[in-house]
Amino acid sequence: MNARDWTQYVPDFWDALGQTLYMTALAGVLVITIGIALGLLLYLTAPDSWSPRPAIYHTVNTIVNIGRSIPFIIMIVLLIPLTRAVVGTPLGPAAALVPLTVGFTPFFSRLVEASLREVDPGRIDAARVIGVTTPQFIFRILLPESLSGIIGAATIILVGLVEGTAVAGAIGAGGLGDFALTYGYQRWFTELIAIAVIAMVLIVQSIQISGDAWIRLRKHKR
Amino acid sequence: MNPVLQLRDVSKTFQRAGEEVHALRSLSLDIPEGAFFGIVGTSGAGKSTLLRLLNLLERPTTGSILFRGAPITGLQGVPRRDYLSQVATIFQHFNLFHGKTVLENVELPLAVRGIARAERRRKALELLDLVGLQGKDNAYPSQLSGGQKQRVGIARALISNAKVLLCDEATSALDTETTQLILELLLRLKSQLGLTVVLITHSWDVVRHAADSVTLMQDGRIVETGNVRDLLHDADSYLGRQLLPAPDLGHAPAEGWVRYDLLLADVRQQSTIFSEAARLLGVTSAVVSGGVERLGGLDAARFKVDFDVRDQAPRVLEALSSILREKSIVLGKVA
Numbered sequence: 347m348n349a350r351d352w353t354q355y356v357p358d359f360w361d362a363l364g365q366t367l368y369m370t371a372l373a374g375v376l377v378i379t380i381g382i383a384l385g386l387l388l389y390l391t392a393p394d395s396w397s398p399r400p401a402i403y404h405t406v407n408t409i410v411n412i413g414r415s416i417p418f419i420i421m422i423v424l425l426i427p428l429t430r431a432v433v434g435t436p437l438g439p440a441a442a443l444v445p446l447t448v449g450f451t452p453f454f455s456r457l458v459e460a461s462l463r464e465v466d467p468g469r470i471d472a473a474r475v476i477g478v479t480t481p482q483f484i485f486r487i488l489l490p491e492s493l494s495g496i497i498g499a500a501t502i503i504l505v506g507l508v509e510g511t512a513v514a515g516a517i518g519a520g521g522l523g524d525f526a527l528t529y530g531y532q533r534w535f536t537e538l539i540a541i542a543v544i545a546m547v548l549i550v551q552s553i554q555i556s557g558d559a560w561i562r563l564r565k566h567k568r
Numbered sequence: 569m570n571p572v573l574q575l576r577d578v579s580k581t582f583q584r585a586g587e588e589v590h591a592l593r594s595l596s597l598d599i600p601e602g603a604f605f606g607i608v609g610t611s612g613a614g615k616s617t618l619l620r621l622l623n624l625l626e627r628p629t630t631g632s633i634l635f636r637g638a639p640i641t642g643l644q645g646v647p648r649r650d651y652l653s654q655v656a657t658i659f660q661h662f663n664l665f666h667g668k669t670v671l672e673n674v675e676l677p678l679a680v681r682g683i684a685r686a687e688r689r690r691k692a693l694e695l696l697d698l699v700g701l702q703g704k705d706n707a708y709p710s711q712l713s714g715g716q717k718q719r720v721g722i723a724r725a726l727i728s729n730a731k732v733l734l735c736d737e738a739t740s741a742l743d744t745e746t747t748q749l750i751l752e753l754l755l756r757l758k759s760q761l762g763l764t765v766v767l768i769t770h771s772w773d774v775v776r777h778a779a780d781s782v783t784l785m786q787d788g789r790i791v792e793t794g795n796v797r798d799l800l801h802d803a804d805s806y807l808g809r810q811l812l813p814a815p816d817l818g819h820a821p822a823e824g825w826v827r828y829d830l831l832l833a834d835v836r837q838q839s840t841i842f843s844e845a846a847r848l849l850g851v852t853s854a855v856v857s858g859g860v861e862r863l864g865g866l867d868a869a870r871f872k873v874d875f876d877v878r879d880q881a882p883r884v885l886e887a888l889s890s891i892l893r894e895k896s897i898v899l900g901k902v903a
Contacts, residue, residue: 466661466663468659468661468663469663469664469665469666471625471663472657472659472663472664472665474624474625475623475624475625475656476652476676476677476680476724477648477649477652477653477677477680477681478680479680482680486676486679486680490665491665491666491667493667564667566708566710566711567666567667567668567708567710568666
């Protein structure tokens with residue numbers, strides 16, 4: 347086999363693709379779950395909102411702001427001790443879940459908060475005069491009424507995570523970004539860079555198209 | 569009749585940009601059971617705040633509010649929910665939940681009270697029928713017209729057997745024709761279900777069309793309040809005159825004629841006055857301006873009328889006044 351035959355690295359490509367999908371999907375679930383919870387907390391405890399709690403609001407608000415102000419690549423480095431404590435190693439796709447989750451949740455919680463604020467205050471008055479409890483308000487009114495906005499925010503954050511996995515790949519997480527750098531850039535296989543880029547474009551496209559389609563299906567519900 | 573809702577010395581002060589805004593100033597008001605109670609005033613008069621105190625969206629700064637004699641301020645948990653079942657609200661912008669179908673919107677108050685699905689579906693369909701929205705149960709609010717949305721709002725408000733319906737500018741976002749239809753619906757539901765309707769509005773037309781009791785608010789206070797019939801019979805009532813305006817057309821009465829401002833609370837019984845004045849006293853009359861309105865279920869009228877009293881003894885003028893009084897026609901101040 348010719349040493350310059352790029353096809354010999356195709357199995358490595360499939361591994362890298364698997365790692366990217368693994369990181370995006372799992373970090374996505376974590377970011378979306380924790381981000382919705384934080385977004386709800388921010389929304390509900392804000393001044394003049396459903397249940398104002400200034401102390402909680404200002405604490406969460408500050409933490410989210412700090413989280414958003416740290417560049418992702420620095421966040422990865424800063425989180426190495428935490429990653430090591432949680433996963434046992436700072437390297438590999440599983441370890442990347444820690445910085446991906448910590449790095450992307452603050453931004454997503456802001457997007458969720460903004461979507462929740464889009465719900466017309468009149469509908470919130472209507473919920474109050476129906477006499478709903480706080481859990482009923484969250485699950486029967488607030489989240490269903492803002493679901494289109496939250497789907498849009500989730501689309502943005504999943505696309506961001508695909509990019510995030512590539513950055514994490516640069517410092518040992520594996521995945522398509524890592525693959526493109528090691529095989530494509532360092533070993534001069536332009537074909538492999540092209541394949542990695544095409545794969546990432548396809549992933550991003552399918553996320554965006556699914557998100558848009560879901561929102562379109564809900565057009566009567568807005 | 570017994571008051572269903574009572575406000576006692578209620579004040580509400582907001583802090584806005586560091587300044588105190590007095591939305592309500594030591595206001596007391598009784599809302600009688602079974603009334604169609606119109607509260608009218610310009611924006612900023614405090615009527616919206618008043619309604620938001622009644623549906624617990626705001627708490628009074630001072631004073632107390634009673635529902636059938638029991639205080640409602642500070643209600644929490646189950647008692648609060650029970651109160652809100654009995655005193656329901658519809659809104660200017662309907663405030664339907666857009667992610668839910670019409671049926672899901674209407675049944676929501678029962679769903680959050682843990683009523684079984686079959687039971688609440690049956691009740692919701694029954695109410696949709698009552699407000700004239702058969703077959704719309706699976707539509708989404710975005711697919712409905714303004715009038716249909718308000719009908720959904722009414723069905724949602726009434727599903728938990730409300731006894732009082734608070735209407736917050738409920739027709740202000742609708743065109744004139746739809747406003748009439750919604751008011752007719754409210755009047756029908758009021759008599760069919762024995763409701764008390766409290767309607768706040770800036771529109772005199774809405775009050776004229778539907779209310780049997782009227783309160784005028786200004787600057788956080790009540791200027792005047794009363795039932796329409798009493799207001800019309802009171803010569804000094806500002807509200808009575810507002811309900812039945814008679815514009816002056818400008819020209820003064822001719823030499824030797826006197827002008828009367830007449831209020832006929834029941835035009836069918838009272839409008840023979842003109843022919844009687846002619847027959848009994850030989851007095852000719854000429855209507856200057858006026859109109860007939862259906863108010864509080866009666867056809868009431870207000871006329872500015874000039875009577876020819878040339879060559880008549882003062883005695884005739886007295887006799888004319890006594891005929892007017894006899895027929896309970898209210899004499900306003902002569903222009």
